[in-house]
Amino acid sequence: MPVLIREEAFDPHDEERAFAATLPTGGFGATASFVGTMRDFNEGDGVNAMTLEHYPGMTERELARIVAEARERWDVIDALVVHRVGEILPGQPIVLTAVWSAHRAAAFDACRFLMEALKSRAPFWKKETLADGGSRWVERNTPG
Amino acid sequence: MAIRVKFFASLREALPRAVDEVEADGLATIADVWARATDRRTMPDHVLCSVNLEHRSANDPVRDGDEVAFFPPVTGG
Numbered sequence: 001m002p003v004l005i006r007e008e009a010f011d012p013h014d015e016e017r018a019f020a021a022t023l024p025t026g027g028f029g030a031t032a033s034f035v036g037t038m039r040d041f042n043e044g045d046g047v048n049a050m051t052l053e054h055y056p057g058m059t060e061r062e063l064a065r066i067v068a069e070a071r072e073r074w075d076v077i078d079a080l081v082v083h084r085v086g087e088i089l090p091g092q093p094i095v096l097t098a099v100w101s102a103h104r105a106a107a108f109d110a111c112r113f114l115m116e117a118l119k120s121r122a123p124f125w126k127k128e129t130l131a132d133g134g135s136r137w138v139e140r141n142t143p144g
Numbered sequence: 145m146a147i148r149v150k151f152f153a154s155l156r157e158a159l160p161r162a163v164d165e166v167e168a169d170g171l172a173t174i175a176d177v178w179a180r181a182t183d184r185r186t187m188p189d190h191v192l193c194s195v196n197l198e199h200r201s202a203n204d205p206v207r208d209g210d211e212v213a214f215f216p217p218v219t220g221g
Binding site: 036052053054055057058061062083094095115118119120121122123124125126127137138139140141 | 194
């Protein structure tokens with residue numbers, strides 16, 4: 001159940017494919033994944049870039065706990081979480097959550113849980129560089 | 145010994161300080177650590193805290209050698 005923090009741009013589909021290749025062939029019947037991508041607008045303003053800060057050590061620990069909770073609640077074969085930090089540009093992936101299970105319900109539900117728990121508990125913070133030259137911290141996440 | 149204190153994101157910029165160390169003597173709770181580390185500045189309502197990398201509340205206890213962190217609401221994902 002790897003949890004990966006990436007300082008460079010990543011391709012979520014490559015990550016998902018590479019991880020799935022490590023799982024027993026034929027062992028899972030469902031894969032559900034979510035990719036969060038950076039927008040070029042927020043709260044009515046143009047956004048040119050974003051800096052993602054985190055709390056090294058606590059981030060990995062909290063994400064591992066969230067994955068462990070998902071495994072307790074659903075019949076999950078494995079899960080993958082990848083999250084960007086540092087300088088991010090519009091269109092670049094910020095986060096990938098992926099879940100493999102025998103059947104679709106567990107994969108869908110656990111994937112949603114991973115994402116919502118990550119957004120409310122994992123210690124990441126976004127600072128936006130606005131199109132008008134200013135910058136601001138994002139104060140809260142948008143509702144799902 | 146001492147308590148290591150970290151501040152993140154908008155809080156780090158506002159104080160402005162990323163890491164600090166305070167004497168542990170006389171400190172019972174996270175709120176006490178905040179008071180000593182910020183010269184008794186009022187803690188904003190939205191501030192979250194952790195002890196040794198675990199989410200905690202301001203009234204939870206601290207001990208000598210702990211790492212205490214303060215940060216705004218998280219906005220990852």
